[in-house]
Amino acid sequence: xxxxxxxxxxxxxxEHYPQAIDRVAIVCGIFTxxxxxAKIDNYLLYAEKFQLRKALLIGVCIKSLFQFFxxxxxxxxxxxxxxxxxxxGNIRFVSAYFITLTDGVLLSVIAALLTGLINFxxxxxxxxxxxxx
Numbered sequence: 001x002x003x004x005x006x007x008x009x010x011x012x013x014x015e016h017y018p019q020a021i022d023r024v025a026i027v028c029g030i031f032t033x034x035x036x037x038a039k040i041d042n043y044l045l046y047a048e049k050f051q052l053r054k055a056l057l058i059g060v061c062i063k064s065l066f067q068f069f070x071x072x073x074x075x076x077x078x079x080x081x082x083x084x085x086x087x088x089g090n091i092r093f094v095s096a097y098f099i100t101l102t103d104g105v106l107l108s109v110i111a112a113l114l115t116g117l118i119n120f121x122x123x124x125x126x127x128x129x130x131x132x133x
Contacts, residue, residue, distance in 0.1 A: 017096055026097070044056060059112050062111045080099045085099075
């Protein structure tokens with residue numbers, strides 16, 4: 001699923017990065033991000049932290065739903081496109097790589113916040129249901 005999210009973001013970025021070196025940097029950023037998600041997933045699996053692994057999966061699902069609301073994707077992309085060059089300047093390959101990573105981190109943080117909110121609401125609803133019974 002992480003690959004599908006990355007593919008959508010990649011196609012959005014193509015028009016802004018016509019240079020081949022920038023596109024390679026974006027692909028490298030996507031591979032880095034997918035690799036990190038896979039490592040986190042494997043760690044949670046082997047550490048038997050199934051609740052956190054489930055939250056990670058829900059977060060990825062929520063993140064994939066952002067594709068139906070492109071405003072979230074575009075806002076994260078615009079924020080990372082403004083932030084990274086402001087911090088480090090516009091350096092070929094490096095800027096595109098870190099913009100891709102920053103975009104992924106921003107989307108993941110938003111997805112994690114939504115996952116936490118959903119978990120909180122569901123827990124509160126369950127507690128209300130138990131109190132009524």
